[in-house]
Amino acid sequence: MRTQLNRRQWILASAAAPLALRPILAQAARRGIRAAPIRLHSNENPYGPSQSARDAIAAAMGESNLYPSAKYRELEQLIAAREGLTPDHVVLGAGSHEVLRMTAMAYGLAGGEIVTAYPTFEGMERYAARIGAHVHRVPINDGLVMDLAKMDQRMTQAVKLAFVCNPNNPTGTITPNSVLQPFVETASKRAVVFVDEAYYELVTDPSYKTMVPLVAEGRNVIVSRTFSKVYGLAGLRVGYALARPDIASRLRAYRTDNAINILGLRAAIAAYQDPTFVTWSRDSIAEEREKVVTKLQAMEYRSVPSQTNFIFFNLKRPIGDFQRAMAAQGILVGRPFPPYLDWCRLSIGKPKEMAAFMDAFRLVMNEPTGN
Numbered sequence: 001m002r003t004q005l006n007r008r009q010w011i012l013a014s015a016a017a018p019l020a021l022r023p024i025l026a027q028a029a030r031r032g033i034r035a036a037p038i039r040l041h042s043n044e045n046p047y048g049p050s051q052s053a054r055d056a057i058a059a060a061m062g063e064s065n066l067y068p069s070a071k072y073r074e075l076e077q078l079i080a081a082r083e084g085l086t087p088d089h090v091v092l093g094a095g096s097h098e099v100l101r102m103t104a105m106a107y108g109l110a111g112g113e114i115v116t117a118y119p120t121f122e123g124m125e126r127y128a129a130r131i132g133a134h135v136h137r138v139p140i141n142d143g144l145v146m147d148l149a150k151m152d153q154r155m156t157q158a159v160k161l162a163f164v165c166n167p168n169n170p171t172g173t174i175t176p177n178s179v180l181q182p183f184v185e186t187a188s189k190r191a192v193v194f195v196d197e198a199y200y201e202l203v204t205d206p207s208y209k210t211m212v213p214l215v216a217e218g219r220n221v222i223v224s225r226t227f228s229k230v231y232g233l234a235g236l237r238v239g240y241a242l243a244r245p246d247i248a249s250r251l252r253a254y255r256t257d258n259a260i261n262i263l264g265l266r267a268a269i270a271a272y273q274d275p276t277f278v279t280w281s282r283d284s285i286a287e288e289r290e291k292v293v294t295k296l297q298a299m300e301y302r303s304v305p306s307q308t309n310f311i312f313f314n315l316k317r318p319i320g321d322f323q324r325a326m327a328a329q330g331i332l333v334g335r336p337f338p339p340y341l342d343w344c345r346l347s348i349g350k351p352k353e354m355a356a357f358m359d360a361f362r363l364v365m366n367e368p369t370g371n
């Protein structure tokens with residue numbers, strides 16, 4: 001379908017695209033392919049922000065002259081009450097990225113080594129590498145799930161931090177509680193275990209459990225969460241860590257004061273108390289995710305079971321070529337995740353966006369047109 005080019009929308013939307021894809025997107029725009037690229041590459045929530053968050057942002061505009069510290073306390077109290085913890089356990093950050101950076105600095109400086117799965121979310125590894133910390137990467141197993149037995153073997157004396165991501169990004173797979181909890185209990189006797197639960201609110205599989213109870217028990221465990229995914233506030237940058245108060249203080253030492261602004265905090269406070277949006281958003285994403293999985297499966301493209309707002313599927317051709325070919329159709333898909341260079345991470349958009357993805361996919365992959 002040809003739509004009229006809206007130059008301003010294009011500039012805004014393609015500015016976030018990987019640099020190498022921008023000329024391809026611009027050319028697609030010139031050909032009038034799409035009014036703005038479809039963003040299926042960053043695991044954003046296409047339904048956010050909720051109306052309650054939008055109202056809170058509008059109300060917060062008039063408070064933009066004020067420092068946001070009181071709102072930090074309000075959000076910390078809300079989170080602590082829901083999790084059965086105290087506000088001393090809660091460390092807010094400018095997205096969970098800031099929490100990852102604080103943790104990398106707290107445990108990676110002074111020669112601390114870090115154990116992580118591979119591939120997994122790169123934030124921790126990237127920050128750790130920047131400060132010169134040694135990172136041990138443990139490949140995920142054949143089922144594309146974290147290999148916790150192998151990670152456990154790498155927990156030497158020099159290791160100060162283990163990073164686990166559940167559900168894992170880029171695979172979308174979960175590690176069930178029966179496997180994760182024993183690992184976290186044992187490993188946290190030797191080092192701090194960081195459990196990234198960015199997609200926690202999207203999970204429906206009953207075998208999955210949060211590791212927050214281990215924080216409450218006083219173990220060496222940090223759990224991170226974010227307002228970027230199910231709450232749909234990625235552009236406002238709000239995330240948090242839950243940890244024993246002494247660990248939380250250690251992280252706060254590396255925090256930028258007042259890094260989250262008043263709009264982000266007020267939006268997060270509203271979104272956190274809006275369960276209707278969370279449930280609706282989670283269910284809408286899951287419904288669309290299962291439809292895409294079924295369509296890909298019918299064409300014999302295998303994906304691993306996802307509990308997130310993205311899927312990881314075997315493309316059977318190099319992802320780099322595919323990414324460029326899709327950009328030429330005005331669609332952004334996930335970047336390469338070595339060593340899975342013939343797999344694609346695809347974020348779940350709205351039904352219309354996914355229909356456009358399927359059309360472009362069939363064209364690019366030379367698959368017959370279907371429903």
Ligand SMILES: Cc1ncc(COP(=O)(O)O)c(C=O)c1O
Nearest residue numbers: 095096097121169198226228239
């Ligand atoms: C597993 C995981 N952790 C953390 C993040 C960082 O999210 P944010 O900094 O927006 O909270 C992401 C973002 O995609 C993620 O997938």
